[in-house]
Amino acid sequence: MKLITFIPSVFLLVPIFSFLAKRYIPVLAAVTFAASFILSVVCWMRIDQNPETISFTWFRTSDTNFYISFTADSSSLPTVSFVTFIGFLVASYSVSYFKNSIQKTGLFTTLALFMASMTGLILSSNLLFSFVCWELVGFCSYLLIGFYRDEEKAGKAATKALLINKVGDIGFLIALLGVWASQGSFDLTELAQSSLPNEGTFQYLIGFGLMTAIFAKSAQFPFHTWLPDAMAGPTPVSALIHSATMVASGIWLLSRVHFLMPVEVMWFAGFCGMITAVLGAWNALFQNKIKYLLAWSTVSQLGLMMMAAGWASTDSAVMHLITHGFFKAGLFLAAGYLLLQLIDNPEDELTSIGSIQQGDRLVAVALVIFTFSLAGLPLTAAFLSKEAIAAELSGLERISFFLISGLTIFYSVRLIWKIRPFLLGSRATIVNQFTWPILTLALACGWWIWSLDPIGYTRYFANGAQEVHLNLIIVASLFTLSVAYISYLGFKYNWITFLGKKEWIVNIDPLLHLAIVAPMVKCSIITGKIDRLIVDRLLHGLAYGKVALAHVLATFDRYVVDGLAELMATTFGWLGQLIRKATSGTIQSYLWWSLIALLILVIWQ
Amino acid sequence: MRIESTLLIFSSLLFCIGLALLLNRKNLVHLLIGIELMLNSANVNLVYFSKIHGEDGVLLVVFLLLIAVCEAAVGLAIFLRAYRFFQSSSATMMKNIRES
Numbered sequence: 001m002k003l004i005t006f007i008p009s010v011f012l013l014v015p016i017f018s019f020l021a022k023r024y025i026p027v028l029a030a031v032t033f034a035a036s037f038i039l040s041v042v043c044w045m046r047i048d049q050n051p052e053t054i055s056f057t058w059f060r061t062s063d064t065n066f067y068i069s070f071t072a073d074s075s076s077l078p079t080v081s082f083v084t085f086i087g088f089l090v091a092s093y094s095v096s097y098f099k100n101s102i103q104k105t106g107l108f109t110t111l112a113l114f115m116a117s118m119t120g121l122i123l124s125s126n127l128l129f130s131f132v133c134w135e136l137v138g139f140c141s142y143l144l145i146g147f148y149r150d151e152e153k154a155g156k157a158a159t160k161a162l163l164i165n166k167v168g169d170i171g172f173l174i175a176l177l178g179v180w181a182s183q184g185s186f187d188l189t190e191l192a193q194s195s196l197p198n199e200g201t202f203q204y205l206i207g208f209g210l211m212t213a214i215f216a217k218s219a220q221f222p223f224h225t226w227l228p229d230a231m232a233g234p235t236p237v238s239a240l241i242h243s244a245t246m247v248a249s250g251i252w253l254l255s256r257v258h259f260l261m262p263v264e265v266m267w268f269a270g271f272c273g274m275i276t277a278v279l280g281a282w283n284a285l286f287q288n289k290i291k292y293l294l295a296w297s298t299v300s301q302l303g304l305m306m307m308a309a310g311w312a313s314t315d316s317a318v319m320h321l322i323t324h325g326f327f328k329a330g331l332f333l334a335a336g337y338l339l340l341q342l343i344d345n346p347e348d349e350l351t352s353i354g355s356i357q358q359g360d361r362l363v364a365v366a367l368v369i370f371t372f373s374l375a376g377l378p379l380t381a382a383f384l385s386k387e388a389i390a391a392e393l394s395g396l397e398r399i400s401f402f403l404i405s406g407l408t409i410f411y412s413v414r415l416i417w418k419i420r421p422f423l424l425g426s427r428a429t430i431v432n433q434f435t436w437p438i439l440t441l442a443l444a445c446g447w448w449i450w451s452l453d454p455i456g457y458t459r460y461f462a463n464g465a466q467e468v469h470l471n472l473i474i475v476a477s478l479f480t481l482s483v484a485y486i487s488y489l490g491f492k493y494n495w496i497t498f499l500g501k502k503e504w505i506v507n508i509d510p511l512l513h514l515a516i517v518a519p520m521v522k523c524s525i526i527t528g529k530i531d532r533l534i535v536d537r538l539l540h541g542l543a544y545g546k547v548a549l550a551h552v553l554a555t556f557d558r559y560v561v562d563g564l565a566e567l568m569a570t571t572f573g574w575l576g577q578l579i580r581k582a583t584s585g586t587i588q589s590y591l592w593w594s595l596i597a598l599l600i601l602v603i604w605q
Numbered sequence: 606m607r608i609e610s611t612l613l614i615f616s617s618l619l620f621c622i623g624l625a626l627l628l629n630r631k632n633l634v635h636l637l638i639g640i641e642l643m644l645n646s647a648n649v650n651l652v653y654f655s656k657i658h659g660e661d662g663v664l665l666v667v668f669l670l671l672i673a674v675c676e677a678a679v680g681l682a683i684f685l686r687a688y689r690f691f692q693s694s695s696a697t698m699m700k701n702i703r704e705s
Contacts, residue, residue, distance in 0.1 A: 586696065587696055588628055588629075588697075591628055
């Protein structure tokens with residue numbers, strides 16, 4: 001199983017070979033992505049029942065070794081296969097998408113580093129190494145969102161994403177300190193089996209710290225605002241960030257560390273997830289730009305995952321993460337392909353896409369499959385993963401989950417309704433470099449990725465037991481289909497007219513500004529004043545005191561220490577003069593001296 | 606006052622005068638005169654002490670006077686050479702001989 005160490009490290013070939021000619025870099029990147037995918041699948045095939053861990057010593061302090069450890073179990077390997085699969089498809093799509101870009105070397109090396117850190121994060125079973133990968137994921141997303149660096153919007157969005165993620169990183173650091181202080185180990189398998197009691201304070205410190213990190217990365221309320229802004233990046237990058245890498249890292253980390261979380265924190269996470277889901281779905285209703293619609297739907301779906309993780313189990317959240325990754329990557333790739341066919345940059349993109357004449361039929365079919373999957377209609381993979389979540393919820397939680405799914409269906413139907421002339425009018429059948437990744441992703445949206453049975457699923461891919469919840473499936477099918485039909489009727493007979501109006505969008509940025517940024521600025525002004533008025537004066541007083549003391553010391557030095565030295569010098573100089581005089585060379589002085597010596601001798605005798 | 610103590614005081618005075626000359630005067634010839642005076646005071650003492658101990662020291666003193674004359678001749682010859690060389694008969698000029 002040493003092979004799994006190559007899953008992250010194979011990506012590093014791209015930066016190493018970045019000295020190659022520009023036209024080879026994209027192909028090299030696509031090949032390494034494919035190699036990583038094949039490696040993960042091979043590892044997945046050879047997996048045993050027991051999880052295996054490989055450790056390398058990373059660095060050592062005086063009494064402790066820190067390890068880089070990778071774990072291979074029935075949860076990490078399927079996920080890493082999924083991530084590298086999406087990464088490979090996006091990379092091969094990007095090869096043609098960025099054919100004429102002059103910065104493609106930088107883009108593909110950054111993508112490779114992004115994937116390396118993401119796979120490292122998924123496989124890592126050491127919290128410290130996870131943190132390093134986590135930071136790298138955030139930094140690479142910063143680079144990728146700001147790829148169009150000459151646009152002001154992109155720069156601002158990238159900075160916003162980075163700053164919000166930094167808030168989360170601070171939470172992660174606090175949690176790391178808490179884990180180290182209470183357990184003395186960063187190894188997740190050790191932590192899971194640890195018998196040391198978690199004291200209350202540490203428990204909540206760790207819980208809320210990790211939760212902040214996960215909220216920032218996975219765009220949960222109130223940190224979700226960076227995700228729609230991140231649309232300023234290139235579309236393939238959005239596809240990657242929104243499906244398999246950036247936002248997935250938060251949910252994945254939660255599934256790794258959920259045993260460290262207190263129950264109350266998990267419930268709170270689920271509650272925030274519900275708010276996020278409602279907010280995202282509501283805002284998605286009013287978007288006319290397809291990328292922004294998809295971004296808000298990502299926010300909503302991430303909220304659903306957080307609800308699942310907080311209220312049900314992280315396994316079902318990861319299940320939904322995977323199905324969501326497939327259809328969301330496909331939606332973004334298809335949207336990017338369609339946007340390339342638009343000539344100008346229209347305000348109402350959906351209508352413009354709808355008016356594309358003689359469109360691509362396969363892409364239209366794929367788009368419908370993706371949208372149905374987003375809506376969670378029966379026979380799609382998302383239906384099964386949502387069913388897995390709903391089966392574990394009960395009472396009010398299950399009802400709210402159903403209602404949010406209903407909102408999802410509503411905006412999905414709106415998306416299809418707005419672009420229906422394109423879907424109906426498509427005639428051409430083209431398979432090119434853009435369409436084959438989209439079609440491959442469409443194939444991965446069916447129920448068969450969970451099991452061959454369209455109403456049952458196996459939670460741990462090949463290893464778990466088949467689960468079927470017949471009553472729930474009947475209710476869910478009826479609910480989704482009826483909501484879809486009602487909203488279809490609503491659009492057909494023009495009952496709903498307010499959608500698409502910008503005024504209805506809930507934007508919490510001003511609220512955040514009012515609640516956090518403005519008080520922070522106020523605080524900084526006040527602390528600045530305190531600094532100037534009190535601290536600066538204290539420091540000045542201290543400085544003046546020091547200077548005065550220095551003067552006193554200097555005087556002492558000059559007159560006492562220097563005086564002593566001079567006294568000694570003068571004394572010895574005088575003595576020297578005396579002795580020199582004695583040996584002046586005149587005969588009579590020698591006679592004098594000999595007379596004195598003689599007298600002394602005589603007297604002493 | 607007995608004659609013996611008078612002689613001793615005389616010889617001591619003579620010695621001191623010679624010593625004072627030797628130590629204080631600058632001229633080399635004065636120094637030589639001082640040395641001669643001190644020698645003569647020693648001669649007076651020699652005569653006196655020989656007389657006390659009952660031995661004949663007078664001949665030795667005459668011999669010493671002769672030696673003193675020779676010594677004075679040699680000293681004067683040296684002083685003459687020194688005067689020729691240094692263009693001065695001062696004793697301080699002699700310090701230029703020292704190693705420096």
